[in-house]
Amino acid sequence: MNSKKDIQTANVSSSATTAASTTAISPSRQENYPEWYQEVIKAADLAEQSPARGCMVIKPWGYGIWENIQHVLNQRFKETGHQNAYFPLFIPKSFLEKEAEHVEGFAKECAVVTHHRLEKGEDGGLVPAGPLSEPYIVRPTSETIIGAMFAKWVRSHRDLPLLINQWANVVRWEMRTRLFLRTTEFLWQEGHTAHASEAEAREETLKMLDVYTDFCEQYLAIPIVRGEKSEGERFPGAVNTYSLEPMMQDRKALQAGTSHFLGQNFARASDIKYLDQDGSEKFAWTTSWGVSTRLIGALIMTHADDNGMVVPPRVAPTHIVIMPMTHKPGTEAKVMEYCHSLQKDLQACKYNIEGQTQAQSQLQVHLDTRDLRGGEKMWSWIKKGVPICIEIGPRDVDAGAVYFYRRDQQPGKKTSMPRMEFINNASAILEEMQHNFFENARKFLCANTHTFTNKDEFYTFFTPKNASQTEIHGGFALAHFCGDPTVEEKLKQDLNVTVRCIPFNDARSPIADLMRNLRNVDSCLNNCLFTGKASKGIALFAKAY
RNA sequence: CGGGAUGUAGCGCAGCCUGGUUAGCGCGCUUCGUUCGGGACGAAGAGGUCGCUAGUUCGAAUCUAGUCAUCCCGACCA
Numbered sequence: 001m002n003s004k005k006d007i008q009t010a011n012v013s014s015s016a017t018t019a020a021s022t023t024a025i026s027p028s029r030q031e032n033y034p035e036w037y038q039e040v041i042k043a044a045d046l047a048e049q050s051p052a053r054g055c056m057v058i059k060p061w062g063y064g065i066w067e068n069i070q071h072v073l074n075q076r077f078k079e080t081g082h083q084n085a086y087f088p089l090f091i092p093k094s095f096l097e098k099e100a101e102h103v104e105g106f107a108k109e110c111a112v113v114t115h116h117r118l119e120k121g122e123d124g125g126l127v128p129a130g131p132l133s134e135p136y137i138v139r140p141t142s143e144t145i146i147g148a149m150f151a152k153w154v155r156s157h158r159d160l161p162l163l164i165n166q167w168a169n170v171v172r173w174e175m176r177t178r179l180f181l182r183t184t185e186f187l188w189q190e191g192h193t194a195h196a197s198e199a200e201a202r203e204e205t206l207k208m209l210d211v212y213t214d215f216c217e218q219y220l221a222i223p224i225v226r227g228e229k230s231e232g233e234r235f236p237g238a239v240n241t242y243s244l245e246p247m248m249q250d251r252k253a254l255q256a257g258t259s260h261f262l263g264q265n266f267a268r269a270s271d272i273k274y275l276d277q278d279g280s281e282k283f284a285w286t287t288s289w290g291v292s293t294r295l296i297g298a299l300i301m302t303h304a305d306d307n308g309m310v311v312p313p314r315v316a317p318t319h320i321v322i323m324p325m326t327h328k329p330g331t332e333a334k335v336m337e338y339c340h341s342l343q344k345d346l347q348a349c350k351y352n353i354e355g356q357t358q359a360q361s362q363l364q365v366h367l368d369t370r371d372l373r374g375g376e377k378m379w380s381w382i383k384k385g386v387p388i389c390i391e392i393g394p395r396d397v398d399a400g401a402v403y404f405y406r407r408d409q410q411p412g413k414k415t416s417m418p419r420m421e422f423i424n425n426a427s428a429i430l431e432e433m434q435h436n437f438f439e440n441a442r443k444f445l446c447a448n449t450h451t452f453t454n455k456d457e458f459y460t461f462f463t464p465k466n467a468s469q470t471e472i473h474g475g476f477a478l479a480h481f482c483g484d485p486t487v488e489e490k491l492k493q494d495l496n497v498t499v500r501c502i503p504f505n506d507a508r509s510p511i512a513d514l515m516r517n518l519r520n521v522d523s524c525l526n527n528c529l530f531t532g533k534a535s536k537g538i539a540l541f542a543k544a545y
Numbered sequence: 546c547g548g549g550a551u552g553u554a555g556c557g558c559a560g561c562c563u564g565g566u567u568a569g570c571g572c573g574c575u576u577c578g579u580u581c582g583g584g585a586c587g588a589a590g591a592g593g594u595c596g597c598u599a600g601u602u603c604g605a606a607u608c609u610a611g612u613c614a615u616c617c618c619g620a621c622c623a
Contacts, residue, residue, distance in 0.1 A: 022584095024584080043574070049615095053614090053615090105622095108621070108622095109621075109622070141623095170623095172623080173623070174620055174621070174622055174623095175546080175619095175620075175622080176617095176619095176622090177622085181623085182611075182623075183620065186623075188623075213623095235623095243623090254623090255623060256623085257623085258623070290623075291623085292623055293623095295623055325581085325582055327580085327581045327582090328581085366623080373580090373581065373584075374581065374582060374583080374584095375581085375582090375583050375584045375585085376584050376585095377584095378582090378583070378584080379583080379584050380584090391582060392582095393582055396582090403582075412581095412583070414582085466546095545621095545623090
């Protein structure tokens with residue numbers, strides 16, 4: 001294992017020599033992936049640990065990305081007929097007890113409010129006083145309290161469907177936390193809907209899974225394998241759970257979003273009933289679906305490299321940074337004037353997103369006038385992952401040119417372009433980058449997804465070559481599976497591998513070809529890889545976060 | 546909750562084993578100068594009651610006990 005001392009030495013040498021041969025982030029992904037992840041967050045100034053255990057402070061650059069995620073998803077939710085509302089942070093304990101599986105699933109990770117007052121204690125400190133007759137749970141998710149309100153709002157079939165979303169924070173008291181991936185408190189969106197028919201609720205569940213998939217692929221540039229969760233991995237209380245399972249650069253899966261068909265379980269628990277056209281009283285069918293700030297973790301682990309964060313242009317808080325080079329005496333005024341007018345011209349441009357009929361937004365252009373050396377300033381933006389950095393010095397002013405670097409190319413590579421040409425093409429360059437990021441991630445996912453018809457090969461695939469210092473290994477494995485939970489248990493124990501999902505037979509999936517090939521192998525191999533029993537379908541196996 | 550480790554300046558660390566006057570180093574920060582289109586260099590500064598509490602001692606960052614916190618590996622999870 002890499003000692004901290006080694007890493008420090010590496011850092012010192014990289015800053016002492018020219019940076020040409022070294023990278024901004026140490027350790028590299030290859031050397032120590034988990035530590036690289038933490039370093040990227042620090043170097044890009046996305047977030048940091050807070051004094052409250054397991055909770056993070058999301059800093060402006062990270063929060064800017066979240067705001068863009070919110071903005072786009074919010075539009076999609078509204079386009080699909082949903083309305084935003086807000087429900088309380090506190091849930092009466094009895095509410096959580098209403099759905100048996102749900103209680104079991106969340107009981108161990110709830111923060112509980114038991115008092116409503118503080119008093120001065122003997123030692124001068126504050127002591128909780130005023131015990132509550134019924135404790136409140138800080139919401140780990142809002143099915144129960146939203147269900148209670150739905151029960152009041154739904155009377156007739158005419159009240160359905162009820163399509164509600166809320167943007168909120170939730171708290172889950174996990175044992176171990178990691179910035180963005182698993183924090184005690186996190187930000188998310190939770191959609192909750194109630195329907196008159198099972199078919200309609202099922203359609204809603206899959207529709208929202210589509211919304212998430214489209215968003216991840218088109219905006220976050222993260223290729224998605226999606227499918228249904230196995231019984232063991234299902235949301236507590238759900239009938240079916242569907243998830244998005246992108247591959248991170250260490251080839252592990254990250255559950256990036258879920259959509260649940262809740263059947264009538266929660267409607268029964270919360271008494272959501274309506275009078276149907278035939279005059280009979282019926283329970284509604286409900287769904288819930290959510291994505292969280294974990295998406296930013298997915299963004300980091302999909303696109304960031306050994307030089308830091310990489311933000312896909314469509315969700316970047318700033319698209320273009322202009323850095324004036326004003327060190328030559330007597331040139332400052334004309335350089336600054338040129339920079340200001342360039343910024344103005346670029347800000348007047350729309351960022352045209354392919355497939356969107358209307359321009360999505362203005363170009364976000366930042367003029368960085370900080371009193372820093374050029375190289376230092378440049379690297380700070382590389383580490384943040386801004387798509388395009390422009391350097392403007394006297395030479396460019398005289399030539400009427402723009403000298404720029406783009407984050408999808410090597411840091412040394414810079415291009416000079418006539419000013420008007422750049423302004424006219426800025427949006428297209430960003431879109432080209434967006435496309436490149438997605439393609440790179442898609443190729444990586446495909447290159448590290450394999451089909452298996454031999455159990456030993458499966459085990460070899462997931463066994464690190466060096467047990468004491470496990471290297472990045474494995475990936476996604478596709479194999480026929482009988483669905484037996486004891487097999488899942490064994491794989492978890494042997495290899496720490498789980499069934500991520502039963503992937504959809506989905507033409508749009510990045511692994512559609514592999515799925516087809518596996519389906520087409522000799523029928524004698526179409527049995528469960530582990531038991532030889534009849535296959536219930538192809539499952540996606542992987543190590544996961 | 547089980548196993549392991551660590552708390553010394555904003556960050557990263559040394560010093561502790563073998564107690565001894567103003568506790569060091571690197572980065573960062575401030576000022577000045579020379580620099581500057583790939584992470585500069587020099588000089589001068591600012592910044593710490595060594596996690597907390599008690600004990601041993603003439604004397605504790607250093608020894609002892611307790612306590613709190615954090616991190617890593619498990620189990621649990623979006």
